[in-house]
Amino acid sequence: MANYALHDQEKSILLAIGLPVQYRRGHVIFSAGEAADRIYLLEKGQVKIYRLTEDGDRATVALRYPGELIGLAEVLYGGQRTCFAQAMANVDLVMFKCADFLELLLNQPELNLKISRILGFRLREAQDTIYELACRYVPGRLALLLLKLAARCGIHETDGIRLDLPLTHEEIACMVGSSRPTITATLNDFQKEGAITWQGKYIKILQTDRLKSWI
Amino acid sequence: MANYALHDQEKSILLAIGLPVQYRRGHVIFSAGEAADRIYLLEKGQVKIYRLTEDGDRATVALRYPGELIGLAEVLYGGQRTCFAQAMANVDLVMFKCADFLELLLNQPELNLKISRILGFRLREAQDTIYELACRYVPGRLALLLLKLAARCGIHETDGIRLDLPLTHEEIACMVGSSRPTITATLNDFQKEGAITWQGKYIKILQTDRLKSWI
DNA sequence: CTTTTTTTGTCAGCAAGAATACAAAAAACC
């Protein structure tokens, strides 16, 4: 099983000490500057982690999917949040106090090691992104994003893979370090080639190899 | 004390099971595709972690300093290396077998938690970099790099802070996602302003605030 | 159903910086 999400068994240990909460798409779960005293287990929906400059520039630095912990790094490191977490869809979460979580880790070596593995995986993902931003053009980065999303939240249908999360072009631009008009144009290029299509905010990948040829 | 390097006490636990090795500047410690069966403690010098595309494009995704572990994420995650590690200066390392290291973690809850903290810190650093690549121009990214290097390997002298690692413009370009000629030009701009100077491959920061004004 | 807000399509102008090329300088090597 995957190295990025918790098993049911691991989740059950956590669920015993947590409090369930629900939020709607767009809700900001935590903000930069706040104390990092809580940690969340995401049960349903997706959450984006982003940063802001003083002048309003925004970059999404990570996405979290069901089974993943949110706010992990800062709770371990201590101190303040450095980023924002926002619900990309309607989400179900379970909230824990930081202190309870850390105590649990000290008493559960296997869980502790799993947390290290998850962080290692996330670090690798982040380094992938750095490398893409440094070495690839926007169409390549966009194609890579869509393929990654397909792997993490794609629903296989007869004619392709439907991404099970709502996305605006503005949101996508923040994920690939581009501008909204460029994303609109590039998605339309992909569509003209028959690589993708969409209904509302939901993109469907029709031809994976066509998409890969843009990388 | 810092959350990114090991304490002497933590190091001594590791040193007992490791093998010392030395390499010269430029030596490639491990390469993408190799089995991730070893882990290193860096004792002296700096190491860069980078990725390569098939077409030779290169991006440095992280730097490691004395007291830090190298090859950590992949050892935890398992499988193959996804990146290259190369000595930026003459380095002293201590090498361990992956299996020994993992066993140690399971038996030392405090050390295990420390590893999680280190990874959390690295993840945050990587997300900083993503955000900089997405939102800042080359001069801003270069200024930020120099300031970060000053904090991690700067030697305070009467007229400024000397960076204690040799850097070519090509190397810097790979760290900030730019091209060599652009780095040469930007460094010269910084120097004309009196913000920095250099002797050979060693840069010295003369006026931190001048540099910050480029961010 | 109508109004308001958000999102998307599109275009023209412009700026950042990549690619390329070549000479000068510095460093490494013999």
Next chain:
DNA sequence: GGTTTTTTGTATTCTTGCTGACAAAAAAAG
């Protein structure tokens, strides 16, 4: 000390893609 290799300085050309602006379309709100 001389030769080779690496690194740096610099200019020119050319691309990518950002900015800003505005209309059309879609979605949300009333």
